[in-house]
Amino acid sequence: MAMLALWHSPVMAGCNDTARSGVDWSGCAKKIIMLPNVNLSDAKLAEVNFTSTDLRAANLERAVLDRANLTYTSFKTASLAHASMFKAFGFRTDLSEANLSGANMSFAELYRVNFSGSNLAGSNLSRAGLPRADFTKANLVGADLSKADTIRSIFAGADLSNTKMSFAVLSRASFKGAKLEGSDWSNAYLYRSNLKDTDLSGVKGLRQEQIMQSCGNDQTILPEGLVAPKKWPCDE
DSSP: OHHHHHHHSOOOOOTTSOOOTTOBOTTOBOOSOBOTTOBOTTOBOTTOBOTTOBOTTOBOTTOBOTTOBOTTOBOTTOBOTTOBOTTOEEESOBOTTOBOTTOBOTTOEEETOBOTTOBOTTOBOTTOBOTTOBOTTOBOTTOBOTTOBOTTOBOTTOBOTTOBOTTOBOTTOBOTTOBOTTOBOTTOBOTTOBOTTOBOTTOBSOOHHHHHHSBOOTTOBOOTTOOOOSSOGGGO
């Protein structure tokens, strides 16, 4: 009977296990640790606390970081391709120059996250809370930001070609120099979004009322059929 009970007992995460591919640190506290260049591919990291941990240039491909605490965590230049970060949360997480292609970050809550120069092609950011995020020169080709909150975020120089942004909150976000060909902005909230020096000619789903709420200038290029207001709201 004792052996039978042992057989059916749940397998616990090995919080003291050495960092390696496939390690199970689910629910573990891994705060303020230096782990640059470590291989955590396929690791189970759900609900792990990575507060202030250094994971620069780490391999986290296909890792599961669902509901992980990523406050002040550095993933600079790390590879998180096809990783799952569902409902991950944190403040000032550094994902600059990281590879997040195909990653699932739906419902994540990351305040002031740094995505500058990162590869988010094909990633899922739907319904994510990303206020004041920095997407400068990020690759978001084919990404899904539908219903995401990116209020006051920076998309300067980013590639948003074929990105889904329907119902996204883009209020006061900046898109100067962004590539937007084929992106879908249906029902996106554009209150005082900064569209100055931005080519919107290839954007799908835009309506006149959205333009009337946003901020542009003489260099703002609108889709066919839409016209610039006589006076942009931010000029008032």
